[in-house]
Amino acid sequence: MTALNQRLQELLEKGQGTAVRALDKLPSFVQESLAKGLGYPFLFPDLDPLIKCMMAAQLKQGKSGFIGADVHRSRKAFDLQMQSIKTKPTAVKQVEDLRLPLQSGTVFARHYHPAPNKKLPMIVFYHGGGFVVGNLETHDEACRLLALHAKAQVLSIDYPLAPEVSPKQLIQCCEDALAWVFQNSRQLKILKGRIAVAGDSAGGNIATVVAQRTAQKAYAPHAQLLIYPVTDFKSRHPSFFAYKDGLVLTEQDINHVTTFYAEQHQVALDDPLISPTFGKLERLAPTYIITAGYDVLHDEGEIYSHKLRQQGVKVHYQEYPDQTHGFINLTPVSYKAKKYWIEVGKNFRKFWDKKAS
Structure with missing residues (x-):
């Protein structure tokens, strides 16, 4: 895996929106290779490779799904996840x-x-x-x-x-x-x-x-x-x-x-x-x-x-x-x-x- 892939993997594992945005600009074959490097075990051939990378990073962190047995923890985690990918909001009058x-x-x-x-x-x-x-x-x-x-x-x-x-x-x-x-x-x-x-x-x-x-x-x-x-x-x-x-x-x-x-x-x-x-x-x-x-x-x-x-x-x-x-x-x-x-x-x-x- 290249140094770029390793750096993106590290950032992805931290769940940073900037890393995902950078990854989104790369060719799909690079995204596929990163998902493979992260050990994504599922065979979903036509799935958007960016999503494969994001899911692989989550699985590596031991995360799966977004609603657990603890409602309050799930709400906090979902809010944090959405904040982590936030960017400048689209302007509406x-x-x-x-x-x-x-x-x-x-x-x-x-x-x-x-x-x-x-x-x-x-x-x-x-x-x-x-x-x-x-x-x-x-x-x-x-x-x-x-x-x-x-x-x-x-x-x-x-x-x-x-x-x-x-x-x-x-x-x-x-x-x-x-x-x-x-x-x-x-x-x-x-x-x-x-x-x-x-x-x-x-x-x-x-x-x-x-x-x-x-x-x-x-x-x-x-x-x-x-x-x-x-x-x-x-x-x-x-x-x-x-x-x-x-x-x-x-x-x-x-x-x-x-x-x-x-x-x-x-x-x-x-x-x-x-x-x-x-x-x-x-x-x-x-x-x-x-x-x-x-x-x-x-x-x-x-x-x-x-x-x-x-x-x-x-x-x-x-x-x-x-x-x-x-x-x-x-x-x-x-x-x-x-x-x-x-x-x-x-x-x-x-x-x-x-x-x-």
Whole structure:
């Protein structure tokens, strides 16, 4: 291994964002060789070699997955991990922290407006993190890029986390946030009939559960953007067994999330409150679904897209075959992840505009 590879290996093992950014600029064969040098044991031929390196470095440190048995430790570790790859945030004209006085209690939110003097559509965004970790900061850069490239306002909701709250409480809070946006459309300068819900992973689950629950209400969303969503707590599909180890989201993570979000609150695994694939799918808003090729959740996202189509819902399904779960959080260090996420923002807006006309 060259001196450069050795230096990058040392920096990677410390988890420094600068090292990952430097590595991202190198040819893929160098990245592949570094992953091999770090002893990455998994045969994922088409996986982005940068991700292979990052996963290999984590495994070498004895780290696997991101949600452990200790909730508070998991939250702290996830926050630190996201801070370690942070770079200068993408500029958005107006970014403002708000307190939303909801029926279910006050929650914080962050409002991104790329053109404050203009009326724009609104995307209500629910962050990922297995319903257990994550916050406004961990998804700040993802929301900035979405606002800029979807040419829309984004309101990121800092909803309460499990296991401290039940699925019923968490979803009610997220539904109330959507209702608040609808009620304040004029003050927020939202184009009429242009409110969408969006989220990644657990947030994708929340977005579509909220869409199902509000389908017949005045404040039902007009579009959904679901990024590698959790849709089925009950079933185990082939992608689960293929990718349950050695990547961002592991079998252990899924087991802990199932305990914290479902079992501790006595919610059946096929209850549409947590598994929207078993919910009422008729008359739902047009839905744009993203999956990652190397992801335990890949198959349930794809199956959900088919189920929606069968019920007459307008669907656009897009897979990113060389990515893994969580790639929208890698935009500060990965050129590919950033390119893909920008593409999602632009294409979602085109899809939404087409379905709205």
